[in-house]
Amino acid sequence: MRLKGHGARPRGEWRGRRREGAHARVFGMPPALAAVLALAACTSGGSVSTSSSSSAVSTSSSASSTTSSSPPPTSASSSPTYVPVKPDFPAAAKPQTLDSAAAFVTYFYELANYSYTKPEDGLLGPLGTSTCRACANYEREAVNLVAKHRRYLSEVVTVDSVTVVTTSRDHPFVIVTGEQNEVPILETDGRLTPAAPRLPINFRVQLQWTAQGWRVAGVANA
DSSP states (O other), rough: OOOOOOOOOOOOOOOOOOOOOOOOSSSTTTGGGHHHHHHHHSSSSTTTTOOOOOOBBBOOOOOOOOOOOOOOBBGGSSSSSOOOOOOOOOOSSSSSHHHHHHHHHHHHHHHHHHHHTOOOOOOSSSBOOTTTTHHHHHHHHHHHHHTTTTTTSSEEEEEEEEEEEESSSSSOEEEEEEOOEEEEOOOOOOOOEEEEOOEEEEEEEEEEEEEEEEEEEEEEEE
């Protein structure tokens, strides 16, 4: 994922990395796979409010994704090679600051892409609180992929912007915009199974500061 700022970086902005691929998408399983991230967002943290004073640190950025009106390929041989790279936890996401909150959320979605394309489980769940249903859903998808020896062919979500919209450093809200891109699942026999459609994303992520650092407390559609 890539966050491209324009001009000076505003407070709360974090510039992430984008790994290239022909498609990208976020969280699910066929056909439930169709908007796992979006579905998880609808069922987790939907009642949270951003009524606390907003001093919104805004991130303006752009990212590109390739889409096609033609049906997805039926074998991996006709698709570009994508190599998942596990992101390192950024030092910028460690302190209890609004800049750090933005960096943490960027890292979380980079890790989600990796978890689904490697795939690897046990990465997303620990980054959520015990009450974060979206985190549990994300982790469950990674577990299923690993168990069935399947994986997404390329990154599943492209992030355009990450914006901290409250001043709280204990439970900040972060708005994530971008795109869930159309990307198939690579089966063990080399076939490609259609997964999710291309959809815009506009998530409100609530973080919580804990003894272990930032954790995701909930995700809702903004």
